[in-house]
Amino acid sequence: MMTSIYIIISILVLILCYLRWKFTYWQRRGVKQVTEQFIFSKKSLGESILIRYKEGKAMKVKYLGAYLFHVPSLLPIDPGLIKDIMIRDFAYFQGHGTYHEPRDILTMNLFSLEGENWRHLRAKLTPTFTSGKMKMMFETLVEKTGGLEKVVGMYADSGKSCAIKDILGRFTTDIIGSCAFGIECNSLEDPETEFRVFGKKVFRFNALNFVNILVFPAWFLGSIGFKFNGHDVTDFFTKVVCDTISHREKNEVARNDFMHLLLELKNKDRSVTVNEIIAQCFVFFLAGFETSSTAMTFALFCLSQNQTVQQKLRDEINEVLQKHDGNISYEAVKEMKYLDMVVNETLRIYPPLPGIPRVCSKDYRIPGTDLVIEKGTRLQIPVWGLHMDPDYYPNPEVFNPENFNEENKAKRHEFTFLPFGEGPRMCIGLRFGLMQTKVGLISLIKNFRFTLNEKTKTPVEMERGSIVLSVKGDVWLDVQRI
Numbered sequence: 406m407m408t409s410i411y412i413i414i415s416i417l418v419l420i421l422c423y424l425r426w427k428f429t430y431w432q433r434r435g436v437k438q439v440t441e442q443f444i445f446s447k448k449s450l451g452e453s454i455l456i457r458y459k460e461g462k463a464m465k466v467k468y469l470g471a472y473l474f475h476v477p478s479l480l481p482i483d484p485g486l487i488k489d490i491m492i493r494d495f496a497y498f499q500g501h502g503t504y505h506e507p508r509d510i511l512t513m514n515l516f517s518l519e520g521e522n523w524r525h526l527r528a529k530l531t532p533t534f535t536s537g538k539m540k541m542m543f544e545t546l547v548e549k550t551g552g553l554e555k556v557v558g559m560y561a562d563s564g565k566s567c568a569i570k571d572i573l574g575r576f577t578t579d580i581i582g583s584c585a586f587g588i589e590c591n592s593l594e595d596p597e598t599e600f601r602v603f604g605k606k607v608f609r610f611n612a613l614n615f616v617n618i619l620v621f622p623a624w625f626l627g628s629i630g631f632k633f634n635g636h637d638v639t640d641f642f643t644k645v646v647c648d649t650i651s652h653r654e655k656n657e658v659a660r661n662d663f664m665h666l667l668l669e670l671k672n673k674d675r676s677v678t679v680n681e682i683i684a685q686c687f688v689f690f691l692a693g694f695e696t697s698s699t700a701m702t703f704a705l706f707c708l709s710q711n712q713t714v715q716q717k718l719r720d721e722i723n724e725v726l727q728k729h730d731g732n733i734s735y736e737a738v739k740e741m742k743y744l745d746m747v748v749n750e751t752l753r754i755y756p757p758l759p760g761i762p763r764v765c766s767k768d769y770r771i772p773g774t775d776l777v778i779e780k781g782t783r784l785q786i787p788v789w790g791l792h793m794d795p796d797y798y799p800n801p802e803v804f805n806p807e808n809f810n811e812e813n814k815a816k817r818h819e820f821t822f823l824p825f826g827e828g829p830r831m832c833i834g835l836r837f838g839l840m841q842t843k844v845g846l847i848s849l850i851k852n853f854r855f856t857l858n859e860k861t862k863t864p865v866e867m868e869r870g871s872i873v874l875s876v877k878g879d880v881w882l883d884v885q886r887i
């Protein structure tokens with residue numbers, strides 16, 4: 406009995422010594438550090454990164470050591486260093502460090518792949534996102550605004566407040582469902598459609614899966630059939646893509662969408678496989694619907710509290726559309742300069758990805774210092790911290806689209822605004838994301854006036870279990886027809 410107690414105590418002491426050793430990693434290397442874990446905090450991941458950034462600024466350091474569980478993670482604070490990491494010395498920081506394993510098909514997507522596999526796939530997929538291809542898909546976006554206006558119009562007519570986050574999530578689900586999978590999801594009409602249900606499920610933070618990928622090696626998880634997104638989600642997206650491919654090939658269907666472009670790569674060049682198509686459709690869906698609907702939600706949230714900006718935007722929309730016979734066209738959207746400023750200012754205050762992960766792939770000495778970032782070290786680019794830094798944006802909490810007029814833009818370091826990342830790994834869907842965000846906003850602001858309903862408490866609380874920055878619950882707005 407006594408022997409077992411001794412063994413247990415010895416094991417506990419060993420674990421404590423190991424953790425103490427782990428949690429002094431940065432200190433031992435002469436780097437200022439913080440040890441508080443976001444996982445035990447009441448804040449979202451984004452808010453934790455923002456707090457870390459502010460702590461680093463208060464310490465006047467260029468980088469700060471932190472930990473994700475027991476894993477050391479570095480927070481670069483200085484925009485010059487961030488530029489080196491994302492562009493000049495990109496060869497050392499190519500990967501996002503996210504889990505991927507060939508036996509878990511959905512994880513073999515562009516966001517997660519690293520090294521040569523990523524480089525080849527990125528080169529093959531880049532032509533899919535040119536402005537020419539975006540123009541091809543533009544009509545689908547405009548088509549979907551009909552459903553959006555109908556749903557919001559019902560709230561305007563009934564005088565009831567509307568939960569805009571949910572409505573916009575359904576709008577972008579329908580767009581991406583159509584453009585990535587070639588499927589009419591109709592989630593605007595039916596909120597319980599399978600696509601919407603699975604789409605929401607993927608974004609729910611699963612702490613157990615997160616622990617699994619931090620603790621166990623990928624080859625082991627692959628060998629026991631672990632599916633990071635869950636078996637049901639994996640089976641659903643695999644089946645949807647396979648059914649679409651066989652329907653298109655059997656009936657020789659050609660559509661202006663991502664699926665068609667991926668099938669061309671498969672059939673003409675034999676450069677992608679069916680499994681690769683499944684993973685890419687999945688990531689386009691994942692990266693495409695929540696980020697843009699979040700951006701639109703926050704834009705309407707800000708505009709509801711700033712009626713002067715809302716009216717100025719409406720005036721620009723009406724003026725430009727008049728020149729284009731009242732039609733929302735690709736060219737008309739490009740002409741709307743104030744809309745661009747409003748969207749940028751929204752992405753500044755509420756960046757959908759508040760932190761961008763990177764992993765160091767070979768030892769890297771930080772220029773001008775003795776610190777070598779060791780191979781395998783994780784980094785978090787503190788996007789939200791930079792965006793809310795009063796050194797770059799005076800009164801950072803205030804919604805002010807003028808932050809993005811030409812004069813103010815020219816005054817700032819270019820790496821102080823990173824909603825889409827930067828460098829070779831920058832968001833491949835930037836054009837598409839901006840396009841759907843802007844088209845959605847045009848259709849709504851043109852037709853409706855939005856005010857904040859008292860059910861929305863300000864400042865808003867963020868969803869803790871979400872990787873994308875998202876309001877807890879919903880944003881409730883009152884709507885009037887124009």
Ligand code: HEM
Binds near residue numbers: 689831838
């Ligand atoms: C407002 C909308 C969007 C925002 C704010 C956004 C933001 C981002 C960010 C911050 C990254 C990481 C960049 C980096 O590591 O430097 C990223 C990567 C990515 N995004 Fe987006 N995104 C948006 C829309 C989209 C859309 C619509 C798609 C696809 C249709 C998409 C597909 C991707 C993919 C595939 C990657 C990984 C690229 C790679 O690793 O090579 N995104 N996005």
